[in-house]
Structure formats: structure tokens, C-alpha cells
Amino acid sequence: METLSERLIGRGWRMTSQRRVIARVFDVVGAQHIHLTADDVHERAAAALPEISRATVYNTLGEMVDAGELLAVHVGDRVTRYDPNVHEQHHHLLCAVCSSIFDVHAAVLPVADAADVQAVAPGFVIESADVIFRGRCAGCR
Amino acid sequence: METLSERLIGRGWRMTSQRRVIARVFDVVGAQHIHLTADDVHERAAAALPEISRATVYNTLGEMVDAGELLAVHVGDRVTRYDPNVHEQHHHLLCAVCSSIFDVHAAVLPVADAADVQAVAPGFVIESADVIFRGRCAGCR
């Protein structure tokens, strides 16, 4: 699979040094099971490009989400995390103790009962579902 | 069903005017489909008790969640909403346009494929699942 950097070039994005380092943060760690906060990304990007600003990191991550190249993930704290695994439909497993996040494929897509949906919100059309499975990972049990 | 106020007394909580007013915010609106933010609650509580402080509202809501009398709901913005419907297992329907939230019963409990969970997070034990169904309500289509 192409790297994030390559896909951005393919979209015709102007390739600045800032965007290159931000994309590389996700390239180097690999596409699986990465859920960095914006400030995590800023910290890692700044290791390669010390003068990069927080505003640029926030702007760029937001643009990557809009372009569908990153997924914004929320697990109940107030922080947005960014997940480069946009090519496989998946949900998230969250350890209640250590807050580790894992990508997981739900075997059964959650389906809301149609009659119930129409009872509580007549005319509502469901387009997608996000699931957070909560539990404990091996190390925290 | 008992009101929230009554249940708190049953738990042996000291009943201050502040707690009474906060509980009544949830009592008056009814138990279904209420998802107020802390500042919403503060505003409504202050209508009855103008000198109530934000800190008290935040503390009290947190204690009610810890006691299992309110549910803290997160739908992807950075705000915690408080849901008094703790007696029926349910998930949430979120309108992408107007951000209305509805309680809904998922007919099929989402179940992660056991083999996949063990592949990505060996030893992980799932204890619960939160689902947010995203879509559009009748008025926003």
C-alpha cells in the first residue's frame, strides 16, 4: 500500500516540509494500531523539524481527516486521536486501565432495531456506526 | 420509577439545596432523551438557585456518574453530556447536522469476532460496548 505521503502527492497537495514530516510520523509507525493525539504528532514532527507550529499540525491533521486520509477517533476523553488505518472498516477496543487502543473488526455490524429507531426518531436515517468496545487488556487483568 | 432526587436520598446523600436543584433538572425533563452538558445543567439549576457555582455542578454530576445515577455520554465533540436513562441498556443516535441525540436500543449487540480480538490484542476481555449511530434526522434530510 502507498504511504500517506505518496497519497497526498497523488491528491495534488503542495508538499511542504511540514506536511512531509507530519505524514512521515504516520508512515514510520506503520498503518496499524496508531492513535496519536495532535500534540503527540506535534512532538514527533518537531523532532525532525523543530520550528513546526502547533497550528500547522492542527490544520494539517484536520485537512487530512477531511480528505479521508486519516480517521478522527474519540474514546471518551476530550482528546481527538488520529488513526491512519482508513482502508479497512474497523472499530476500537479500549483498555479501561491503560487506555491502549486496538483496531478490531466487528464480526456483527451493530444494527439498531428499525422499529425502535422510527419510534424514537421518526425519519432518522443511519449512515454509519462507531463502536468502542471497553474492557481490559492482558497486561491489565 | 423513582425520581433521581428520591434515589439520591435512598443512597444516604446529604440533601443540600444545590443537589436538590441539580437532580430536579433531570426530574422535570423526564428520563428519556435528555443529554445536557454540565453548563446546560448549571444554567438550568441557576434559574432556580442563582448562586450555585459551576464547581458544584461539575462535582455533583461527577458524583452522580460514579454512583451510577447518570451516564456520561461522549459523541465526538469535546463535551461530556449527562444522560439520566441509566436503567435501560441503550446506545445513541446522533444527527450529523443538528447534533440531536436520541436513545436507541440496538437489536443486535455488536460482537467483535473473538478470533480477531485475540489476534490484535491477545488476552483482551471485552466488558461493554458503546455505539454511536450517525446519520440524519427527519428535519435535516
Added chain:
DNA sequence: CCCCTATCTTAGACATAGTCCAATCTTGGA
């Protein structure tokens, strides 16, 4: 009924995550 103390409430400072803006700089096509 009143007092005492454990508990609750308070104002405001602080923390965190994210947004916005006007000035400046840079990329990449002509």
C-alpha cells in the same frame, strides 16, 4: 432543640485541547 463536625459549596486560579487571525513565507506553474 442545639451543637458539632464531617461533608458540601464557593470563587477564582489553573490546566488542557483546540481555534483563529493577520502577517509573512514558500511552492510550483508560467
Added chain:
DNA sequence: TCCAAGATTGGACTATGTCTAAGATAGGGG
């Protein structure tokens, strides 16, 4: 090489939530 569109910047600003130390109060024991 030049230049305009677009990207980046620092820092002020907003929103949501947390913390602290001082003062107030509920409600049980006497």
C-alpha cells in the same frame, strides 16, 4: 526567475473541565 495562491507562524483567544483553601451547612448525638 517570478509571482500569486496557498501554507505557515506565534500568540491571543475560547471552551470545557479541574483544583484549592476558606467558609457554610446538614443532620445525628446529646
